Amino acid sequence: MTTSWFAIILTSIAALALTLLPLPATMQVHNPQWLLLTVIFWSLYRPAQAGLIYAWIAGLMLDVATNGLLGLNALLFTMTAFLFLSLRQRFGVAPLLSQALVIAGFTLGYLMVALWVEGVATDLVSMATYLSRAISNLAAWPVVFFLLSRFARISER
Amino acid sequence: MALFDSHRPGLNLLLVLAVISIALMSLDRIGTRWVSQLDQGLGGATDGIVKAIHQPVVMARGVGQWFVEHSDLQAEVERLHEENMLLRGQMQQFVALQREVDELRAMLDGEASTIPGVLLARRVGHPPSLHGNLFTIGRGHGDDVRPGDPVIDAYGVVGQILRSTRSGATVIQLTSRDHILSVILGDTGRTTLLRGTGNRQLIAERVPERTAIEPGDLLSTSGIDTAFPRGYPVARVTDIEMDEAQGFIRLIAEPVADLERLDHVLVITEAPDAPPDPSSASDSVLEHPTITPPTDGHTADESTAADVPAATGATGATDDD
Structure with a gap:
């Protein structure tokens, strides 16, 4: 248990170091997302230890290391880990080539979302106030449910 | 690799982490x-x-x-x-x-x-x-x-x-696309904003057409943005693009830094724009003792420093004494 934690943390730091490796600008854009691949691997291989929180922390470290928007990669890493943990039993037994193809396809979606969030981020403050409606819904749902179920019961009589 | 255990993650945790992010x-x-x-x-x-x-x-x-x-x-x-x-x-x-x-x-x-x-x-x-x-x-x-x-x-x-x-x-x-600074155009005294483009070029847009500037002129910091002190060389004009219909020109410049x-x-x-050091403040007080601070009990903050530099020098000295 402790050894697997050790391995997870060590490989994550190594992946982060690979990401931060100074490369010529033309090579930089082709550098694989080492940390993302590491997170995917550990969520397939050690799902009991490397869960969503691990993925979130790894994403946050990447954000900090690359001076990006804080929380962007954290969010996307968490969603990646969620997806691959859910697909684990199907994905884990697939041949290596089809695994790579799935990851390539998934990465396209990942990059699209990252691009979209970065575009929105210039106006993220108003976006956040807009999204606060989700929390209002969270709070309002029990009230609505209670009232409407009351009403439904009365009307059924 | 325990393949047959389903480690399906909780949706709640995902949502909590998403909201935090x-x-x-x-x-x-x-x-x-x-x-x-x-x-x-x-x-x-x-x-x-x-x-x-x-x-x-x-x-x-x-x-x-x-x-x-x-x-x-x-x-x-x-x-x-x-x-x-x-x-x-x-x-x-x-x-x-x-x-x-x-x-x-x-x-x-x-x-x-x-x-x-x-x-x-x-x-x-x-x-x-x-x-x-x-x-x-x-x-x-x-x-x-x-x-x-x-x-x-x-x-x-x-x-x-x-x-x-x-x-x-x-x-x-x-030169970053996210960087803008305020510069003075050569000897004209006009200021403009100089924007990075991501490559080696810098661009100043919307410069009035009658500005007497030509390729080779030096752009230096204006100090208006309070980020850079006044007078540092920034870039040299390499190209001027005319925009005659608008009455404005656009300057292309290259940074002088290596x-x-x-x-x-x-x-x-x-x-x-911060209040000067106690040491330098006492120097300036020695040189220019004429201006006294209007309110003695008032602590020197940034706004007064910008307005009355000599006065804040004096207050800084009294604070330290």
């Missing part, structure tokens, strides 16, 4: 203090990684020097080189200041202008970025390097500190 993004965009503290704290660890990666280069350089015949001579040369760079960096502003001070002294009773303190820093690494416009230096909080501090080299403005951690800092170059070969840079650690 979105909140973090919004707070980061607003610029909340504790988010930047979190950034700085974790940044210390990642800067350590960047530094560690760069270590082989430093070691290789060290080994190379070992084999040089007169290695101590080499060290002496390097020391003198650093000293020379420090002096040249301080001189850049001095020339412009000198001219200005001569002019002003004649008209007013002198304006307290101090040469800001500079700090020599070595470039230690390159965090990945889209156009390679960021680099890290080996000086941080410990050396009083704060986000927003101007960075120059021996020739001109390099950029600004983007983030500083305990032992290092990230610098954004003025951005390709940055090994050492200078960080200007003293904010240009």
